[in-house]
Amino acid sequence: MNPDLDLSLDRLIRAPRTRVWDAWTDPASLAQWWIPAPLHCRVEQLDVRAGGAFVTEMSEDGTAFSPHLDACFVVVDEYERLVFTNGLNSAWRPANPDPVAMTAEIVFHDHPEGTEYRVVVRHADPAARARHADLGFADGWGTVTAQLAQLAEQSV
Amino acid sequence: MAQYSTVLDGVFAALADPTRRAVVRRLGQGPASVGDLAHDAPMTLPSFMKHVRVLESHGLIRTVKSGRVRTCELNREQFALVEDWLAEQRRVWADRTGRLEHFVTRQEETP
Numbered sequence: 001m002n003p004d005l006d007l008s009l010d011r012l013i014r015a016p017r018t019r020v021w022d023a024w025t026d027p028a029s030l031a032q033w034w035i036p037a038p039l040h041c042r043v044e045q046l047d048v049r050a051g052g053a054f055v056t057e058m059s060e061d062g063t064a065f066s067p068h069l070d071a072c073f074v075v076v077d078e079y080e081r082l083v084f085t086n087g088l089n090s091a092w093r094p095a096n097p098d099p100v101a102m103t104a105e106i107v108f109h110d111h112p113e114g115t116e117y118r119v120v121v122r123h124a125d126p127a128a129r130a131r132h133a134d135l136g137f138a139d140g141w142g143t144v145t146a147q148l149a150q151l152a153e154q155s156v
Numbered sequence: 157m158a159q160y161s162t163v164l165d166g167v168f169a170a171l172a173d174p175t176r177r178a179v180v181r182r183l184g185q186g187p188a189s190v191g192d193l194a195h196d197a198p199m200t201l202p203s204f205m206k207h208v209r210v211l212e213s214h215g216l217i218r219t220v221k222s223g224r225v226r227t228c229e230l231n232r233e234q235f236a237l238v239e240d241w242l243a244e245q246r247r248v249w250a251d252r253t254g255r256l257e258h259f260v261t262r263q264e265e266t267p
Binding site: 004005007009011013014015019020023024029032033034036098099100102117119121123 | 241
């Protein structure tokens with residue numbers, strides 16, 4: 001874990017591990033919670049195996065859908081662990097997604113009261129995205145960030 | 157998240173220009189008039205004003221006109237946005253986990 005780039009969260013979910021897993025891996029179930037209402041979610045592809053496609057779309061009105069996630073699974077340990085990344089799209093093409101590339105690891109453990117649920121998301125450096133997007137940072141984003149830091153310090 | 161990305165893209169694009177970064181650097185030392193800022197830029201005043209408007213429209217600077225002088229200053233809150241992307245992602249995943257929890261426990265109650 002890099003605290004500047006990564007996040008983790010742990011939650012005790014009061015439901016059996018198999019039920020939590022099924023909510024993740026059944027397309028109709030995933031569509032129910034993956035995206036916040038009032039947005040509609042359409043699960044285009046959910047091929048839950050290593051290398052399998054994970055593609056979701058979203059819509060405001062339920063008719064016109066736009067891309068939401070285009071990713072693929074990296075690791076699938078049934079009922080135990082899911083790892084997927086959008087740094088590689090569903091066609092295995094290296095991607096530079098908006099706002100930042102990430103690898104998400106979801107771990108499911110049994111707990112006397114349900115499921116111990118852990119999420120770890122490792123992000124690429126958004127500065128790298130700014131560079132790759134060819135926005136014309138002649139002297140690189142690192143310099144700009146340093147300048148911003150200087151500006152902040154000057155304001156103190 | 158989409159809206160946040162759009163704002164962030166605008167901020168990145170606004171900073172992706174040496175003239176505009178020079179203005180940001182200069183304003184980091186304190187407010188300055190458009191006239192003084194333009195004096196340091198190798199271009200006409202109308203061209204320079206376009207850069208000022210880009211910075212203003214993306215919320216990176218504020219300008220105030222007093223008499224014939226327009227003064228610019230940094231809007232530091234907008235710079236903080238660039239640093240806050242991780243907090244936004246954390247919120248997305250926490251909300252998502254909450255919805256998953258609600259979904260599976262609701263099933264539990266009404267099988």
